[in-house]
Amino acid sequence: MSSTIGFIGVGNMGLPMIRNLIKAGHGIKAFDISAEALEAAKEAGATIASAIADAATDTNAVITMLPQGQHVREAYLGTGEGNPGILSAASSTAILIDCSTVDIESAKAVAERAEREKRSMVDAPVSGGISGAAAGTLTFMVGGTKENFERARPILEAMGRNIVHIGGSGLGQAMKICNNMMAGIALTGTAEAVSLGQALGIDPKTLHQVMSTSSGQNWMMDTMYPVEGVVESAASNRGFAPGFRASLMAKDLGLAQAAAQTTGTGTPLGALTASLYRTLCLQGGGELDCSAIYRLLHGDSMKP
Numbered sequence: 005m006s007s008t009i010g011f012i013g014v015g016n017m018g019l020p021m022i023r024n025l026i027k028a029g030h031g032i033k034a035f036d037i038s039a040e041a042l043e044a045a046k047e048a049g050a051t052i053a054s055a056i057a058d059a060a061t062d063t064n065a066v067i068t069m070l071p072q073g074q075h076v077r078e079a080y081l082g083t084g085e086g087n088p089g090i091l092s093a094a095s096s097t098a099i100l101i102d103c104s105t106v107d108i109e110s111a112k113a114v115a116e117r118a119e120r121e122k123r124s125m126v127d128a129p130v131s132g133g134i135s136g137a138a139a140g141t142l143t144f145m146v147g148g149t150k151e152n153f154e155r156a157r158p159i160l161e162a163m164g165r166n167i168v169h170i171g172g173s174g175l176g177q178a179m180k181i182c183n184n185m186m187a188g189i190a191l192t193g194t195a196e197a198v199s200l201g202q203a204l205g206i207d208p209k210t211l212h213q214v215m216s217t218s219s220g221q222n223w224m225m226d227t228m229y230p231v232e233g234v235v236e237s238a239a240s241n242r243g244f245a246p247g248f249r250a251s252l253m254a255k256d257l258g259l260a261q262a263a264a265q266t267t268g269t270g271t272p273l274g275a276l277t278a279s280l281y282r283t284l285c286l287q288g289g290g291e292l293d294c295s296a297i298y299r300l301l302h303g304d305s306m307k308p
Contacts, residue, residue, distance in 0.1 A: 073110030
């Protein structure tokens with residue numbers, strides 16, 4: 005069943021998600037602070053909204069794909085008089101779906117406010133990257149009530165292959181934080197092993213051939229191999245143009261460390277990986293793909 009969907013945040017991930025929603029027959033009202041992003045959304049078939057509230061008005065659903073918790077809070081709650089948020093502008097019957105990756109506290113705060121105002125909302129961060137967004141094979145990790153999950157599911161199925169209800173509000177974000185911590189550790193370990201292998205005189209293609217069929221095999225190696233000319237989908241073939249920016253990986257690893265401190269959980273590998281990504285960003289690699297951690301470990305320049 006087709007719907008009119010407000011979509012706020014149409015960047016590298018949001019744009020291909022919009023394309024799949026339109027392909028599934030949904031109408032899209034798009035908003036972004038980037039004029040370039042809005043033009044791309046318009047070319048994809050979306051109607052352009054003038055503001056967040058405009059994108060949320062007269063819709064069956066609203067999806068947000070925003071960088072940080074502060075942006076999510078502002079989008080849903082508004083920023084004062086004259087700048088209403090989604091909760092004020094959207095229909096009381098609309099399902100609200102936040103696909104951002106943010107801190108658990110922000111997700112819970114917005115969800116609690118939505119519940120007080122009798123609005124249906126889920127947090128549904130995604131995994132699968134730009135390639136998964138384009139192919140419509142994303143994994144959605146959904147937090148919220150079972151009823152709200154079932155309301156969101158048909159819309160999410162237009163963009164993803166694996167739609168999983170994790171539990172109550174905020175647990176979608178908790179799942180994503182755990183996943184991205186593991187992904188960052190795996191990618192850093194892959195980059196470190198490849199760098200060592202090269203230093204020992206092993207050809208990068210041979211390293212991949214053997215490790216991808218041995219106990220060291222992992223998803224990051226198969227899709228984001230950090231040496232060019234080996235894995236077609238890897239950002240290393242494009243001068244580490246993102247993909248998933250290193251600055252965003254650093255943010256997610258920081259979220260994981262904050263959650264670890266809150267719960268008293270020991271995450272020494274997560275802490276070390278977070279530190280390495282902060283260093284990568286400080287050395288000018290924040291806008292590169294997250295697989296550019298290889299450049300830091302291999303002692304390469306951060307220049308494209």
